[in-house]
Amino acid sequence: MxxxxxxxxxxxxxxxxxxxxxxxxxxxxxAILGPxxxxxxxxxxxxxxxxxxxxxxxxxxxxxxxxxxxxDLSIKRAVLSQSNPINFPFTAMEIVMIxxxxxxxxxxxxKNNAIALQALESVDAAHLSERIFPTLSGGEQQxxxxxxxxxxxxxxxxxxxxxxxxxxxxDLKHQHQLLSHVSKLAKEKHFAVCVIMHDLNLAMRYAGQxxxxxxxxxxxxxxxxxxxxxDRIEEVFExxxxxxxxxxxxxxxxx
Amino acid sequence: MNSRMRKAITIxxxxxxxxxPVLLLLTGLLLVATAIAxxxxxxxxxxxxxxxxxxxxxxxxxxSFIRLPRILLAxxxxxxxxxxxxxxxxxxxxxxxxxxxxxxxxxxxxxxxxVIVLGGPITGVxxxxxxxxxxxxxxxxxxxxxxxxxxxxxxxxxxYMLLAGIAINALAGSGTGFLTYLSxxxxxxxxxxxxxxxxxxxxxxxxxxxxxxxxxxTILLIKNARKLNVLLLGEQEAQYLGIDSENLKRIxxxxxxLSVGAAVxxxxxxxFVGLVVPHLIRLTVGPDHHLLIPASALLGAILLLAADTxxxxxxxxxxxxxxxxxxxxxxxxxxxxxxxxxAGRCGI
Amino acid sequence: xxIILTCSFxxxxxxxxxxxxxxxxTIGGALTxxxxxxxxxxxxxxxxxxxxxxxxAMKLPKVGYLRTLSAEGIxxxxxxxxxxxxxxxxxxxxxxxxxxxxNLRTLKAGRSLDDVKRNIKSIAxxxxxxxxxxxxxxxxxxxxxTLSQMTGNTPYPKTKKVMFILQHGGGAPMVAGTDTAAxxxxxxxxxxxxxxxxxxxxxxxxxxxxxxxxxxILTTIRGLKQAGGKETLLKNPSISxxxxxxxxxxxxxDSLLLLAFGPRTVEAALELNQACQGL
Numbered sequence: 001m002x003x004x005x006x007x008x009x010x011x012x013x014x015x016x017x018x019x020x021x022x023x024x025x026x027x028x029x030x031a032i033l034g035p036x037x038x039x040x041x042x043x044x045x046x047x048x049x050x051x052x053x054x055x056x057x058x059x060x061x062x063x064x065x066x067x068x069x070x071x072d073l074s075i076k077r078a079v080l081s082q083s084n085p086i087n088f089p090f091t092a093m094e095i096v097m098i099x100x101x102x103x104x105x106x107x108x109x110x111k112n113n114a115i116a117l118q119a120l121e122s123v124d125a126a127h128l129s130e131r132i133f134p135t136l137s138g139g140e141q142q143x144x145x146x147x148x149x150x151x152x153x154x155x156x157x158x159x160x161x162x163x164x165x166x167x168x169x170x171d172l173k174h175q176h177q178l179l180s181h182v183s184k185l186a187k188e189k190h191f192a193v194c195v196i197m198h199d200l201n202l203a204m205r206y207a208g209q210x211x212x213x214x215x216x217x218x219x220x221x222x223x224x225x226x227x228x229x230x231d232r233i234e235e236v237f238e239x240x241x242x243x244x245x246x247x248x249x250x251x252x253x254x255x
Numbered sequence: 256m257n258s259r260m261r262k263a264i265t266i267x268x269x270x271x272x273x274x275x276p277v278l279l280l281l282t283g284l285l286l287v288a289t290a291i292a293x294x295x296x297x298x299x300x301x302x303x304x305x306x307x308x309x310x311x312x313x314x315x316x317x318x319s320f321i322r323l324p325r326i327l328l329a330x331x332x333x334x335x336x337x338x339x340x341x342x343x344x345x346x347x348x349x350x351x352x353x354x355x356x357x358x359x360x361x362x363x364x365x366x367x368x369x370v371i372v373l374g375g376p377i378t379g380v381x382x383x384x385x386x387x388x389x390x391x392x393x394x395x396x397x398x399x400x401x402x403x404x405x406x407x408x409x410x411x412x413x414x415y416m417l418l419a420g421i422a423i424n425a426l427a428g429s430g431t432g433f434l435t436y437l438s439x440x441x442x443x444x445x446x447x448x449x450x451x452x453x454x455x456x457x458x459x460x461x462x463x464x465x466x467x468x469x470x471x472x473t474i475l476l477i478k479n480a481r482k483l484n485v486l487l488l489g490e491q492e493a494q495y496l497g498i499d500s501e502n503l504k505r506i507x508x509x510x511x512x513l514s515v516g517a518a519v520x521x522x523x524x525x526x527f528v529g530l531v532v533p534h535l536i537r538l539t540v541g542p543d544h545h546l547l548i549p550a551s552a553l554l555g556a557i558l559l560l561a562a563d564t565x566x567x568x569x570x571x572x573x574x575x576x577x578x579x580x581x582x583x584x585x586x587x588x589x590x591x592x593x594x595x596x597x598a599g600r601c602g603i
Numbered sequence: 604x605x606i607i608l609t610c611s612f613x614x615x616x617x618x619x620x621x622x623x624x625x626x627x628x629t630i631g632g633a634l635t636x637x638x639x640x641x642x643x644x645x646x647x648x649x650x651x652x653x654x655x656x657x658x659x660a661m662k663l664p665k666v667g668y669l670r671t672l673s674a675e676g677i678x679x680x681x682x683x684x685x686x687x688x689x690x691x692x693x694x695x696x697x698x699x700x701x702x703x704x705x706n707l708r709t710l711k712a713g714r715s716l717d718d719v720k721r722n723i724k725s726i727a728x729x730x731x732x733x734x735x736x737x738x739x740x741x742x743x744x745x746x747x748x749t750l751s752q753m754t755g756n757t758p759y760p761k762t763k764k765v766m767f768i769l770q771h772g773g774g775a776p777m778v779a780g781t782d783t784a785a786x787x788x789x790x791x792x793x794x795x796x797x798x799x800x801x802x803x804x805x806x807x808x809x810x811x812x813x814x815x816x817x818x819x820i821l822t823t824i825r826g827l828k829q830a831g832g833k834e835t836l837l838k839n840p841s842i843s844x845x846x847x848x849x850x851x852x853x854x855x856x857d858s859l860l861l862l863a864f865g866p867r868t869v870e871a872a873l874e875l876n877q878a879c880q881g882l
Contacts, residue, residue, distance in 0.1 A: 573800070574775050
């Protein structure tokens with residue numbers, strides 16, 4: 001579990017996050033929701049240990065980030081950031097293999113290779129393995145990057161998976177495929193999965209927990225079915241509440 | 256699923272299997288190039304004579320004091336430039352980066368211009384090595400300055416480095432320009448020739464000094480090659496994958512600066528090798544630094560050794576600045592490969 | 604009528620006098636030397652940085668290096684005439700000077716004694732010092748006779764093979780081929796230039812330097828200084844493995860004296876000849 005207590009973040013004198021407390025639980029998908037500029041990405045960076053914290057504490061499995069080495073963390077958690085251009089002609093396979101970097105010393109190349117292939121398979125991208133990464137479409141690149149992140153945690157249990165707007169470049173089919181895959185990881189491997197999203201309908205369908213942000217402050221958190229309601233959506237997102245399907249389709253969501 | 260997987264494995268195999276043959280092939284080529292270089296030159300030492308060991312004393316002297324150090328220096332400098340180019344391209348995550356970005360060439364030129372044009376006491380103290388010393392010191396000072404500006408806000412930023420590099424390179428360039436303006440014919444001539452590079456100054460001390468700097472740097476870069484792959488995903492991503500990118504960047508810069516500094520000090524500015532050799536390797540065996548860096552070292556050595564052998568024989572007894580030849584040999588070859596291969600494994 | 608004649612006579616005299624006192628700039632050390640040798644220095648108002656002999660010439664206002672002249676610098680001295688070698692430039696500056704109404708007189712940079720004599724005559728004509736020129740040329744011819752006797756006395760196999768190094772920065776030495784002032788002065792002194800394979804100054808492969816077997820290394824004083832002195836030069840294998848290097852036969856001479864082909868060229872050749880014979 002990740003426990004955030006009274007977190008304050010200031011960047012260049014501007015307050016980004018204010019007095020935020022929340023929890024990320026294992027075995028569930030937590031959606032971080034909120035309008036643009038509400039502090040979602042900064043929060044995610046805090047949760048991954050990439051952002052230095054000014055005030056407040058973040059405990060990952062009851063320990064501070066400073067108590068972990070980079071190497072320990074790399075085995076415990078993986079992060080899919082928003083797309084980063086790669087200018088070198090790596091194959092998709094090579095990109096996924098880079099995700100195995102923390103395991104190179106312990107694992108044999110053959111084994112890492114097999115894992116990388118399975119990871120590609122799991123995001124429906126095995127056929128892309130020998131394609132040159134920069135020549136792939138945005139959605140294909142996104143899936144390969146996801147495979148890279150999955151490969152990083154492949155044999156782990158109780159790990160943390162962070163995804164920053166992972167569905168942006170994906171078509172409808174792959175959006176659902178991705179989210180159902182990660183919610184399955186949460187269930188089966190007891191991962192804590194934390195996803196920044198904009199599509200509230202998708203969030204309703206796949207997330208169990210929610211952290212709702214507005215202007216750097218926690219607006220609501222907890223079980224998504226109870227934490228999200230029409231009034232809150234109208235207040236946070238400034239759209240009519242009817243835009244969001246609030247009845248939770250339980251049977252798919254818990255797949 | 257199983258059959259699909261197997262298929263994918265066989266497709267990915269060539270890359271893994273390719274590795275050893277490529278390095279072996281390049282090593283073989285380097286040996287051939289060395290043999291040719293050893294038996295070619297203004298003083299005739301045929302390969303048979305050489306192998307029989309039946310050399311006259313003057314042949315022996317020429318071989319051991321001039322030709323052998325020159326061959327070794329070509330190998331060292333070629334490897335250094337190519338490996339540094341590959342590392343810089345990885346660090347800046349840009350296939351068009353070269354060691355010039357961190358100011359070595361411009362700083363070294365300035366140092367050399369100071370010695371050539373203002374001459375004086377430096378020349379006396381270091382004698383023949385005054386140009387090398389000036390180039391090395393000039394290169395490192397510029398690099399340190401750029402490095403310093405790149406970490407003004409505490410962490411080391413590649414973007415700041417690039418921008419500071421542009422400014423400081425321009426400053427060094429204007430200094431060199433001013434000294435060029437002050438120079439007379441002879442000084443101008445030697446400045447110009449220096450910027451075209453030459454391995455004519457290959458004396459044993461130069462070889463030994465260059466080797467003691469270049470070899471450890473190259474080994475360290477090869478050791479960090481896999482991490483360099485990870486860094487290509489982005490600094491933050493590298494951090495997520497357990498790599499101290501701050502530290503990695505520092506290692507890469509220091510190794511490259513020392514290695515290129517030493518190379519430039521002993522040979523002047525030899526263009527093209529650092530930029531293009533890593534490209535040639537990438538086009539043929541892919542961008543994995545674990546293979547790219549050692550393969551670049553070998554190909555850089557081969558290219559420079561071949562170019563230098565031409566440089567000292569093609570218009571004998573005069574010699575051509577080797578920098579002209581590296582571009583002359585490499586340029587068209589690169590274009591050819593570009594047209595042939597880029598359709599398949601396009602990167603930029 | 605008489606008045607007109609007198610007037611024109613006076614005018615002629617005046618113009619002759621003003622010709623004596625014209626404001627002249629010489630560009631090129633050898634040309635400046637010739638002006639001094641003809642005792643015409645009173646008309647000099649400036650020269651370039653290569654004009655440092657005789658010592659008084661150093662005191663003249665300097666208009667810069669002969670290949671990087673600037674028009675304004677020259678115009679500020681308000682010259683009537685600029686005498687320059689054909690090496691002077693850059694060409695656009697010369698055009699600027701011409702269009703500013705400056706009288707330019709270009710003389711060929713000397714490569715032989717005939718060139719030197721021709722330049723002396725041309726300058727003498729400008730300075731109206733033909734008499735002095737005649738004396739100077741006779742002196743040169745006489746010295747040349749002495750030189751010819753000395754060089755004639757040296758049987759061919761004893762002819763020293765000289766390698767002229769313009770610069771040696773530790774890499775490939777910059778060595779004079781044919782068609783250079785160095786080549787001419789070496790031949791004039793009765794020696795042989797080891798390089799016949801190329802023209803101009805080129806970097807010589809160190810191995811080739813050895814295979815050419817020079818008996819003498821000739822360089823300029825400045826070149827030797829830049830190479831770090833004689834000791835350092837002799838340590839470089841491209842020199843040390845030659846006969847010249849083994850015996851320490853390095854001659855360094857002032858570059859203006861050695862290469863400029865001015866009035867002292869025969870002296871330079873004599874000096875070089877003596878130095879070679881004395882080794």
